[in-house]
Amino acid sequence: MKETIDTCFAGNGVVCGLDVHVNTDCSIEVTEGTVILPDGTILHTPQKKFRYYVKPLPAGNDNGETTTNNSQAVSQFMLAYLKLDKLDPKHMEFLQLAADGAAPDTVDSLKQQHPDDIPERNLNRDKIILLLALPGNEESGPDLYWILVTRNAMARAAGIEAPKEDDDQSLFSKAFSPDDIDIAAVDSFLRPVLQLPLLTIPRFGYRKLAIVNPAIGLKESNLQPPFQTVTTYEQIFFEYKGIIDDYMQEFRDALKLLHDLFGPLLSHKGAATLELYRKILVLKLNAFYEEGLHLYYIQYVYDWLRDLTTAYNELVLKLNGYRGKCTCTDLTAQDSKGLVVLLGPVLGGRTTYQPLIFRDLAIIAERDAAIREVRCMHWRMMVMIRTFDLPFLQLDKALAYTNQAIEEKLDSTDYWESLVNPDDNDEVKNLPIKLTPTRSSAGLLGKTAIPYYYPLDSNSIYSVHQFWDYETTVLRRTDTLLSYNAYSGDEDKSSTDVVNDSYSTRPEVLMPLAFNFEPMHWLRVEGHMGKTIALNGDSKTFYLVGFDLGKYLLEYNLCVDVIAVMINSATTLAQLQYLPGLEHRPAMQQGQTLVLIFTDNDEQIELNECSKTDRAEIKGYTVVADFFLPYRFGCCPVTSIDYYTLNPQPINRG
Numbered sequence: 001m002k003e004t005i006d007t008c009f010a011g012n013g014v015v016c017g018l019d020v021h022v023n024t025d026c027s028i029e030v031t032e033g034t035v036i037l038p039d040g041t042i043l044h045t046p047q048k049k050f051r052y053y054v055k056p057l058p059a060g061n062d063n064g065e066t067t068t069n070n071s072q073a074v075s076q077f078m079l080a081y082l083k084l085d086k087l088d089p090k091h092m093e094f095l096q097l098a099a100d101g102a103a104p105d106t107v108d109s110l111k112q113q114h115p116d117d118i119p120e121r122n123l124n125r126d127k128i129i130l131l132l133a134l135p136g137n138e139e140s141g142p143d144l145y146w147i148l149v150t151r152n153a154m155a156r157a158a159g160i161e162a163p164k165e166d167d168d169q170s171l172f173s174k175a176f177s178p179d180d181i182d183i184a185a186v187d188s189f190l191r192p193v194l195q196l197p198l199l200t201i202p203r204f205g206y207r208k209l210a211i212v213n214p215a216i217g218l219k220e221s222n223l224q225p226p227f228q229t230v231t232t233y234e235q236i237f238f239e240y241k242g243i244i245d246d247y248m249q250e251f252r253d254a255l256k257l258l259h260d261l262f263g264p265l266l267s268h269k270g271a272a273t274l275e276l277y278r279k280i281l282v283l284k285l286n287a288f289y290e291e292g293l294h295l296y297y298i299q300y301v302y303d304w305l306r307d308l309t310t311a312y313n314e315l316v317l318k319l320n321g322y323r324g325k326c327t328c329t330d331l332t333a334q335d336s337k338g339l340v341v342l343l344g345p346v347l348g349g350r351t352t353y354q355p356l357i358f359r360d361l362a363i364i365a366e367r368d369a370a371i372r373e374v375r376c377m378h379w380r381m382m383v384m385i386r387t388f389d390l391p392f393l394q395l396d397k398a399l400a401y402t403n404q405a406i407e408e409k410l411d412s413t414d415y416w417e418s419l420v421n422p423d424d425n426d427e428v429k430n431l432p433i434k435l436t437p438t439r440s441s442a443g444l445l446g447k448t449a450i451p452y453y454y455p456l457d458s459n460s461i462y463s464v465h466q467f468w469d470y471e472t473t474v475l476r477r478t479d480t481l482l483s484y485n486a487y488s489g490d491e492d493k494s495s496t497d498v499v500n501d502s503y504s505t506r507p508e509v510l511m512p513l514a515f516n517f518e519p520m521h522w523l524r525v526e527g528h529m530g531k532t533i534a535l536n537g538d539s540k541t542f543y544l545v546g547f548d549l550g551k552y553l554l555e556y557n558l559c560v561d562v563i564a565v566m567i568n569s570a571t572t573l574a575q576l577q578y579l580p581g582l583e584h585r586p587a588m589q590q591g592q593t594l595v596l597i598f599t600d601n602d603e604q605i606e607l608n609e610c611s612k613t614d615r616a617e618i619k620g621y622t623v624v625a626d627f628f629l630p631y632r633f634g635c636c637p638v639t640s641i642d643y644y645t646l647n648p649q650p651i652n653r654g
Contacts, residue, residue, distance in 0.1 A: 018045065020129050026111040027051045028097065028129070030146065037133055037339045041142065050097040050146065052107040056087055071096055071106075073134055074145050077338045082149070082157045093153035097129075097146040128154060133339040142339070158189050192261045193319040197254050199309045204302070204584055207242045209235065227576035233567060233599050233624045240298045247305060248285060252278055254312065265322055265371070266378040277382045283398035284388055289609035294393050295617050296529055296624040300453045303586055304388050310445045311381040318374045373470045380446075380467035387464055390453050391416040392427045411455035411463070412485035415498045426532060429546035433527040434484045435558065437517035438587050446470065450483035451586070452526035456503045465503050479504035482512050484526045513556040522587040523560070525594055525626065533564055533598045533621045533644075541647035544623075550646050561593040561633045562646035564623075568600050575641040582627045593629040598622060 017033020030048040037043065054071050078094050079086065087093060098107040128149045133142040188194040205226025206218065216222040230236060259266070259274040267274060288301060389395045391413055419430040438449035446469030450456065457463040465478050472478055486509045489500040508515040532545040542564050543550065553560055565575060576582060579595065588594060602616035618624055634645070 018131070023049075025051075028110065028146075028148075030129075035131065037142070041133070041339075043133075043141065043144070045144065048099075048146065050110065051100065052098040052102060052109055053148070054096040054098045054102070055106055055108055056092055056095075070134070070143065070145075074132065074147070077132065077134065078147060078149075081338075081340065082153050084153070084157075094147055094149045097148060127151075130340055135338070191320060193316060193322070195261060196258055196316050196319070198313055198316060199251060199254055201247055201302075201306050201309050202243050204239060204243065207239060207246070209239050225577050227579070227582060228574055230574050230576050231567060233597070233603055233618055234605050236567075236597070236625055237295060237298055237605055240302050244285070244298070244301055244305060248282065251305065251308060251312070252281060255281075258312070258316070262319060262322065265319075266375060267382075274382075277385050280398060281385050284385075284395045286609065287395050287398045288393065289607055291393070292607060292615075292617055294390070294530065295605055296622065297390050297393060299584060299625055300390060300451075300529070302584075303451065304384070304453060306586070307445065307451065308381060308384055310441070311377065311384060314445060315374065315377045315381065318370075318377060322374070376467050376470045376473060380464060383462055383464045383467060384454060386462055387411075387454050389413050389455050391431060411457040411460070412487070412502070413455040415487060415501065418498060426545065428530040429532070431527050431531070431546070433525070433531075433544070433547050433549050433552065435513065435523040435525055435552075435556070435560070436482050436484055437512050437520040438482065438522045438524050439520050440522050441586050444469075446472070448587075449520070449524050450481055450485070451524065452484040454483075454485070456483060456485040458501050458503045463503065479506055480509065482509060482520070484524070486510050513558070522589055523558075524587045528596065528623055528626065531623050532619075533596070533623060535621075535644060536647055539647075540644050542644040543647050553646075559590045559632075560588070562596065563593060563633050564596045564598055564644040564646075566598055566600050566642060566644075575643075576627075578638050578640050579627075579629060581630045583630075584625070584627050588628045591632055593631065593633040595627040595629060595633075596623050597625040597627070599624060 016035075017031050018035060019031045019033075021029045021031075023029055028050045030045075030050075032045060032047045034042065034044045054074075056075070074096050075087075078084075082093055084093060128151060130147050130149060132145045132147055134145065136143040184194075208214070209228075209230065210223050210226040211218065212222050212224050255278055259271070259278075263271055263274055285301065288297070386399070416431055420427055421430060424430075436449045439447050441448065450465055450468055454464045456465050460466075465481050465483065467473060468478070468481055472481060481504070483503075485502075486504050487499075487502050488510055489502060489505065490497070493499055502510075504510070527547075528544065528549070531547070533542050534545050535542050549562065553562075565579075567575070576597075582595065599618060599620055599622070601620045603618040603620075604615075605617045607617075633643075
């Protein structure tokens, strides 16, 4: 069995047999075989031998008279298929093959009879044969016709540049030569995935901070250390904002192209729904800016775009071999409806199933399971867009005009928000800090822990854990995925209470550090952003209000250093430049250092997107950013900076 995979150049449906050969007498022979047409019709055709072709109808013959082999209907269909107004009388783009016994005045021989006839060399090298099925009567089924088409005509119909010079000695236009064929252009048409860009989000520090002269831009000769001039959080914030704002448009453009090319394959929900998700992407970012609070979450916005980039790139690699749509469906003329199976080039003495220019350049996308996987990966990306949120940020208000399901109203973010003590003037005080085992970001996204900023719900179809990893979803083991957003329930409360809505109750998910985590030896540090830092007098130590991180690290026997560095606009020293390797990453390893950035005073950040007030967006002594060092700071301290070490409080066994 041979599956044809391209709906315009290699046909569609399934073919067994039907190999095409050119005999020594220039007749074209098609072996017997079975074909399944695109509409599911199964046909068996006997062996065919053609020595003649149907003479083209005279120009202006539109009187509707029935001609041999119904050539009027064939001509109308082929003109629409090839996007032609009419045949070139000198270089006709297609010919209908005729069986023996046709009226002599309606056919001509394929064999060269005199110098003005078709040159044999061109017939053997620049033709493609296709099987055309036009509607017939209900009893006999469709009417079948065998058509020779030039490669030039196929190329031009597909928008691929064809040779502009013609061979006046040939009935057909000049055959392709190697110099004429742009393999990349043809391959891009056969595999639309090649039209999709692979994306990379810019690295923090290299949009503005590391650029010496903005007019020159990103050049090796125009770089300085990115933290060399950083003395305020505002500089860090606007570096992230610049990257996010620029990259958001790039990502949206790539997402739109993905949906234009593969929308019908990826989702049954239609173009309007896919457009809605692209709008939600921007609406959530705008809601974050317009609120003007919790601006320290901007690192998580950056991480969100980094996740989406990974999800997009992984999906693109899975789309090789798929055609999102068929341009044949653009035929609108009532008389031009038909089904085409392209059998391949006409080659003397060889099978037609060769990896030639208009056939089999794309692998067969195949199998129902593969389609389910790409749909799952695409929906994961859409849910990542839809659900991105953080405690007290309430970005779900960006979905207010959409049809939200009832289960979206309560999720893990609502649970964390319920922990607030009304008497405290600190929203995040009671949020736990967790180090969740994960894999390196160099691996597949679905094999990593689900980030903190995707609220999870045990029964919502809009909860990303349902689609995070295709294999886990198929095996119905989504409750084994690790995430900050797993929490213990309360048996004394109703099953519908948010406290009992965790997606998992498995001990190894609720307390993963108490189980073997060697396969996932990286650690996501989450829950610390926005917490208040308290300094211990002159001891140069600190602790986080509301959560004893030092005790947590000791209890779980983790080798992680934690330091806090103050940035102060009144200080001219840019301290962060003395920490080589300082980088914001989604996860860290044991033996490395978590660096918490805080300010000593309230800081106001002026955003064009939000209303102007005297309210400080950033409170003093608040964790506003985190970075990692690829080594233990305690072993290699830097004395030229002003830093504070985490105070590990002794464990009281009572």
